[in-house]
Amino acid sequence: MPSIxxxxxxxxxxxxxxxxxxxxxxxxxxxxxxxxxxxxxxxENIDVWENRKLAYQIKGADRRTHxxxxxxxMNFTSEADAEKELRRTFQISDDQIRYMIIKxxxxxxxxxxxxxxxxxxxxxxxxxxxxxxxxxxxxxxxxxxxxxxxxxxxxxxxxxxxxxxxxxxxxx
Numbered sequence: 370m371p372s373i374x375x376x377x378x379x380x381x382x383x384x385x386x387x388x389x390x391x392x393x394x395x396x397x398x399x400x401x402x403x404x405x406x407x408x409x410x411x412x413e414n415i416d417v418w419e420n421r422k423l424a425y426q427i428k429g430a431d432r433r434t435h436x437x438x439x440x441x442x443m444n445f446t447s448e449a450d451a452e453k454e455l456r457r458t459f460q461i462s463d464d465q466i467r468y469m470i471i472k473x474x475x476x477x478x479x480x481x482x483x484x485x486x487x488x489x490x491x492x493x494x495x496x497x498x499x500x501x502x503x504x505x506x507x508x509x510x511x512x513x514x515x516x517x518x519x520x521x522x523x524x525x526x527x528x529x530x531x532x533x534x535x536x537x538x539x540x541x
Contacts, residue, residue, distance in 0.1 A: 383468035410447025
């Protein structure tokens with residue numbers, strides 16, 4: 370029985386060295402695009418971001434510590450084989466500092482990951498529906514009145530003061 374190959378959307382995000390020239394970046398992104406296309410996938414979008422400071426220092430494959438880098442977002446559609454081949458290429462390549470490949474549930478538009486939170490119309494909070502009416506609570510029975518507690522001074526006068534003397538201590 371022939372197997373049916375399912376094409377899915379993927380998003381590959383990788384960080385390149387900030388010292389890379391535009392020609393080097395074009396060659397690297399072209400290499401990764403070719404990996405996807407050779408495996409039967411189609412690249413929909415490649416978005417190269419400007420140089421950005423990393424959240425923390427990362428030691429790259431070249432054993433240098435990087436504090437900034439150029440992010441590249443590549444959206445593509447392929448079967449699982451193309452994703453596996455791209456992941457294998459990332460693992461053996463020294464071109465990028467870090468990479469991540471995700472299967473988003475739905476990519477609304479290319480480069481959607483780049484939009485800061487709260488700025489797109491899609492991320493606006495949805496209107497909140499009015500809460501459902503609550504059934505009235507059962508009436509609460511009145512509690513019996515509580516007798517007032519006697520003030521501490523009255524209790525102290527009613528109880529004789531215990532005196533500790535040598536006689537009472539010896540009797541015990």
